[in-house]
Amino acid sequence: MSKQINVALIGNPNTGKTSVFNALTGLNQKVGNYPGITVDKKEGICKLSRGVKAHILDLPGTYSLNASSLDENVVIELLLNKNDKDYPDVAVIVSDVENLKRNLLLFTQIKDLKIPTILVINMADRMSRKGISLDIELLEDKLNTKIALVSTRKNEGIPNLKALIENYKTLSTEPCLDTSTIDAEYFDSLKQAFPNQDLYKLWVVISQDANFGKMDRNELDFSKFKTKSKSELKRLQQKETIKRYQFINGILKEGQTIDVTKATGLRAQFDRILTHKIWGYVIFFVILLTIFQAIYDWATVPMDFIDSSFASLAEWIKITFPGGGKLTDLIAEGVIAGIGGIVIFIPQIAFLFLFISVLEESGYMSRVVFLMDRVMRRFGLSGKSVVPLISGTACAIPAIMATRNIENWKERLITILVTPFTTCSARLPVYLIIIALVIPEGRFLGLSYQALALMLLYLLGFGMAVLSAYVLDKILKTNRKTFFVIEMPSYKVPLFKNVALTVLEKTKTFVFEAGKIILAISIVLWVLASYGPGKEFNNAPAIVEDMYPELQGEQLENKVAAYKLEHSFIGIVGKAIEPAIRPLGYDWKIGIGIVTSFAAREVFVGTLATIYSVGSALDDDDKTIKNRMANEVHDNGKKVFTLASGISLLLFYAFAMQCMSTLAIVKRETNSWKWPMIQLFGMSLIAYIVALIAFQILN
Amino acid sequence: MRLTIADLKKGERATIVDSSSEDIPLKLLEMGCLPGNVVELLQVAPFHDPMYLNINDSYLAIRKETAALILIDIINE
Numbered sequence: 001m002s003k004q005i006n007v008a009l010i011g012n013p014n015t016g017k018t019s020v021f022n023a024l025t026g027l028n029q030k031v032g033n034y035p036g037i038t039v040d041k042k043e044g045i046c047k048l049s050r051g052v053k054a055h056i057l058d059l060p061g062t063y064s065l066n067a068s069s070l071d072e073n074v075v076i077e078l079l080l081n082k083n084d085k086d087y088p089d090v091a092v093i094v095s096d097v098e099n100l101k102r103n104l105l106l107f108t109q110i111k112d113l114k115i116p117t118i119l120v121i122n123m124a125d126r127m128s129r130k131g132i133s134l135d136i137e138l139l140e141d142k143l144n145t146k147i148a149l150v151s152t153r154k155n156e157g158i159p160n161l162k163a164l165i166e167n168y169k170t171l172s173t174e175p176c177l178d179t180s181t182i183d184a185e186y187f188d189s190l191k192q193a194f195p196n197q198d199l200y201k202l203w204v205v206i207s208q209d210a211n212f213g214k215m216d217r218n219e220l221d222f223s224k225f226k227t228k229s230k231s232e233l234k235r236l237q238q239k240e241t242i243k244r245y246q247f248i249n250g251i252l253k254e255g256q257t258i259d260v261t262k263a264t265g266l267r268a269q270f271d272r273i274l275t276h277k278i279w280g281y282v283i284f285f286v287i288l289l290t291i292f293q294a295i296y297d298w299a300t301v302p303m304d305f306i307d308s309s310f311a312s313l314a315e316w317i318k319i320t321f322p323g324g325g326k327l328t329d330l331i332a333e334g335v336i337a338g339i340g341g342i343v344i345f346i347p348q349i350a351f352l353f354l355f356i357s358v359l360e361e362s363g364y365m366s367r368v369v370f371l372m373d374r375v376m377r378r379f380g381l382s383g384k385s386v387v388p389l390i391s392g393t394a395c396a397i398p399a400i401m402a403t404r405n406i407e408n409w410k411e412r413l414i415t416i417l418v419t420p421f422t423t424c425s426a427r428l429p430v431y432l433i434i435i436a437l438v439i440p441e442g443r444f445l446g447l448s449y450q451a452l453a454l455m456l457l458y459l460l461g462f463g464m465a466v467l468s469a470y471v472l473d474k475i476l477k478t479n480r481k482t483f484f485v486i487e488m489p490s491y492k493v494p495l496f497k498n499v500a501l502t503v504l505e506k507t508k509t510f511v512f513e514a515g516k517i518i519l520a521i522s523i524v525l526w527v528l529a530s531y532g533p534g535k536e537f538n539n540a541p542a543i544v545e546d547m548y549p550e551l552q553g554e555q556l557e558n559k560v561a562a563y564k565l566e567h568s569f570i571g572i573v574g575k576a577i578e579p580a581i582r583p584l585g586y587d588w589k590i591g592i593g594i595v596t597s598f599a600a601r602e603v604f605v606g607t608l609a610t611i612y613s614v615g616s617a618l619d620d621d622d623k624t625i626k627n628r629m630a631n632e633v634h635d636n637g638k639k640v641f642t643l644a645s646g647i648s649l650l651l652f653y654a655f656a657m658q659c660m661s662t663l664a665i666v667k668r669e670t671n672s673w674k675w676p677m678i679q680l681f682g683m684s685l686i687a688y689i690v691a692l693i694a695f696q697i698l699n
Numbered sequence: 700m701r702l703t704i705a706d707l708k709k710g711e712r713a714t715i716v717d718s719s720s721e722d723i724p725l726k727l728l729e730m731g732c733l734p735g736n737v738v739e740l741l742q743v744a745p746f747h748d749p750m751y752l753n754i755n756d757s758y759l760a761i762r763k764e765t766a767a768l769i770l771i772d773i774i775n776e
Contacts, residue, residue: 064729102731102757231721238719241728267758268741275742275751370760374748377762383749483724483765488751488758 005054006086007046007165010075010110011094012103013061014363014489016122018042019152020094021058022497024162031505040404041074043086048166057086063102065109065204066237068483076208079113080201090168092161094120097127097134098490100256104143104248105241108176111145112200116171118146118164125151131262139255144172153495177247179203182239186228207237270491274367284368287359288390294351295394295425302347310340330526338522341600342515348394348425350507356387356402357502361494369486379466380473381418382411382484389415389465392422393458396662397510400669408483414472416669417679420662421465421655423458426601430653431457433605437629438646453650460654464686525570525596525603532568540564570595584652584688585645585695587634597658604653644698648691656687702773704750704766707740713771714738715754720768731755732769 011017021029025044042058059078060071067073078084079091091110095103100121111117119139127133140147146164150157179200180187190202228236273279314332321328359365365387373383381389384406391399399419406412423431431454439453536543540563544556551559565571574592581591593604608629632640657663663676670676707713718732731754732738741758742751748763 063726066725066729068724068726099757101755102729105729234721234725235719237725238728238733241725242733245731245733271742271751275744277745366760370742370749370751371744373760373762374744374746483726484749484762485724485726485730485765486749486760487730488760490758 003052005048005052005165005168006089007054007056008078008086008088008091009056009058009094010091010106011061011120012063012096012099012106014487015061015094015096015099015103016152017061017094018058019495019498020092020120020122020150020158020161021056022501023150023152023155023158024054024056029501031509046162046165048162052166054162054165055086057088062106064106064241066207076204079110079115080205088115090116090118090165090171092118092120092165094122097121097123097132098130101245101248101252104252105244107143107145108244108247109204111143112175112177112179113204114173114175114198116168116173118148118161118168118171119143120148120150120157120161122150122152124149124157125154128262130265131259133257133259135255139251142251142255143176144174146171175200177244179240179243182236182243186236207233265490267490271367271488274364275370280367280371284371291352291355291390294355295348299347299351303344306340306344306347310336310343314340326530329530330523333530334523334526335519337526338519339515341522342511342519345395345397346507346511349398349510350503352391352394352398353503353506354499356391357499358494361492361498363489363491366486366488370488373484379469380411380414381466381469382406382408382415383486385411385415385469388419389422389462392419392424392465393461395424395426396420396422396659397665398506400662400665401506401509403669410473410476413670413675414469414476416666417472417675418465418469420657420659420679420683421461421468423461423654424601424659426659427457427653429602430597430604431650433626433629434641434646434650434653436626437641438643457650457654460651464655522599525599528570528573529565529568529596532564532571534567536567537564540567565592583695584691585642585648585699587632587640589632590640590649594652594656594658597653597656599658599660601653601658642699644695647698648695651694652687652691654687655683655690657683701770704738704740704752704761704769704771705747705763707738707750707766707771707773709740709743712737712739712774712776714774715769716772717770718768723765723768727759727761727765730757730759737774738769738771 009017009021021042021044024046028046029042029044031040031042040060044056044058046054046056048054057078059075062072062075065076065079067076078086079088081087093103093107093110095107107117107119121134136147136149148157148161148164150161152158180191187199187203191199194202274283314336317332317336318328356365359368368386369383371383372386376383376385385403388399388402391402396419399422400416403412403415403419406415435450435453439450442449444452531537541560544551544560544563548556548559570592571588573595574588577591577595578586578588581594586594589608593607596607597604629641630639634640657680663680666676666679667673701716702713704713715732715734715736715738717734718728723732733755736755738755739753740750741753743749744751746763749760750763750766751760752758752766
């Protein structure tokens with residue numbers, strides 16, 4: 001077995017740590033989860049020289065060893081636990097040349113843990129533009145480390161970094177500071193109580209407990225030791241921070257010179273426009289429109305292609321293996337349709353993450369958060385909730401994945417819970433056909449009633465999201481204090497490699513995580529719709545021929561299919577729930593549509609098409625479904641689709657939680673079934689009540 | 700009444716005098732919000748909240764309620 005060096009990449013957010021990771025590992029990387037929590041664990045392999053490889057772990061960005069979020073806590077728990085299999089042989093601290101002072105704070109803390117440490121000064125290509133010059137030799141000497149000047153943008157300095165990693169054994173483990181001087185008496189008593197422990201490590205554990213609650217893998221027993229009060233500890237931490245900055249300032253005074261006259265910055269000019277009280281919002285709105293356009297318009301081309309490809313594939317399988325019987329049917333109608341239902345969302349998800357990662361990489365996203373925070377806060381959300389809520393209009397799944405960067409758990413949870421109210425693209429086909437059925441043609445101020453109805457539904461979705469956020473904010477209790485600090489990074493041209501890897505990674509996560517569930521549900525649905533108890537289901541062709549002797553060919557087949565569906569397991573379910581949905585104005589056929597829609601909303605139209613046994617080859621399909629639905633009558637001769645039942649159905653689809661994949665993602669992100677179940681029952685209850693009221697009033 | 704960062708006008712600079720209030724997140728101190736360091740107000744969102752600051756060469760935005768906890772002396776230039 002070849003030797004592997006364990007490397008931990010550590011650094012402040014926005015230092016280009018991920019770029020360094022990508023440069024070291026390329027495509028040899030994978031994203032997993034830390035056990036028990038939903039923090040992404042990014043790791044990869046980097047080849048150093050013949051037979052020597054490095055295992056690179058890209059730890060979440062952190063400003064210091066004092067955690068305030070789950071992500072940051074991962075870093076500390078790893079660095080304090082020498083028995084962890086990922087415990088680093090060498091820590092690589094990535095810093096940004098423009099922010100060296102602040103980045104060195106974390107560096108000195110890691111150094112004090114006596115871990116061999118390399119300092120990467122990234123974005124070295126910006127030095128001359130900012131008038132910065134560094135005395136590397138002096139810095140290496142004073143900080144007791146090796147420094148790699150790196151520019152991932154220009155692909156410089158990576159070989160040097162690799163060489164330093166390979167020779168990690170020569171690195172000094174001398175600490176930078178002696179923390180115990182901040183309170184000599186206290187640290188002395190610590191030393192006496194735990195003579196075998198490293199003093200700084202003890203201090204990190206104690207202050208960590210005060211900040212973030214109990215540490216998971218804390219093997220030390222503090223019960224016999226008199227600890228300080230929280231505020232005393234905080235004062236000590238402040239003292240420590242001041243001491244570290246004094247040390248850093250002293251070193252940088254000698255090792256770094258900044259010629260301000262040479263510094264050119266676009267930050268001020270860009271900020272003047274992008275965070276302007278009026279123009280800032282206008283520009284944000286234009287960017288939003290562009291994203292909508294991409295998701296709805298540009299993405300339809302590949303989506304249509306995927307849709308037709310899967311349809312022809314299913315058809316081809318049926319024709320090629322006619323003797324396969326049930327197995328062929330299962331593959332063609334269950335499995336292929338199921339996979340198609342996953343793959344069809346790839347273009348939208350890829351587009352969405354393309355935009356989001358470009359906006360994030362460029363530094364613009366922080367400006368949006370800055371602009372929107374005040375508005376969102378009124379509803380218990382954060383400025384950082386804006387991105388998920390926008391993304392939700394494409395699909396709630398990537399939107400919920402995008403809530404990760406909200407540090408505050410309560411704000412993040414509320415965002416996750418309300419995002420599914422926004423009108424996602426799967427609701428669109430349902431809305432379109434029902435609006436066409438029940439909203440009369442005609443114009444109001446030059447706008448058609450039907451377009452207005454659609455717009456109203458979008459606004460209703462946003463309104464409901466915000467309203468329920470407001471209510472949840474009042475109900476949910478958290479013991480952690482909320483705070484909001486957001487770094488405003490400098491503007492940068494996004495790196496193609498980073499954007500491409502993000503899009504690839506997010507799309508892959510969607511396909512495999514949500515895909516498993518969608519596929520399973522599709523197969524279950526197919527089975528329920530393809531089998532039934534009793535002779536009605538099994539003798540359907542004979543019964544239908546008896547009832548309609550005049551029918552021939554395709555018409556007969558359609559009638560048989562519809563009869564079979566009525567007596568299949570799922571048809572029985574539809575009939576069983578009919579009493580519950582009668583007051584909403586629906587019949588059992590719509591009931592089946594609603595039941596199947598709980599897997600995915602867009603299934604509704606297809607299900608109704610099958611039930612109403614349409615699809616004559618000569619007619620325009622859509623028109624036929626619409627006409628059929630329009631002519632559908634109850635047993636008493638009254639029309640099924642009226643304005644009352646139509647509005648009721650629209651409202652039901654606007655609010656009900658009918659998406660297995662979203663529930664699966666919420667389970668993954670919140671790590672419990674509690675929240676997806678609250679969503680499922682809460683939203684569906686709201687949907688039922690609103691639809692009931694609407695139907696009873698309008699009818 | 701001592702002045703706080705919340706009282707700063709756009710473009711004004713000040714020296715931080717005290718940031719030891721319990722309710723100031725440690726993160727902010729670590730980003731350089733410490734006595735003696737210089738703070739400049741770069742931009743404000745509507746209603747003066749949040750505030751976009753340059754503290755000790757770090758660029759960051761905080762909410763007004765937090766800004767009101769950090770005591771300052773305005774630098775007259």
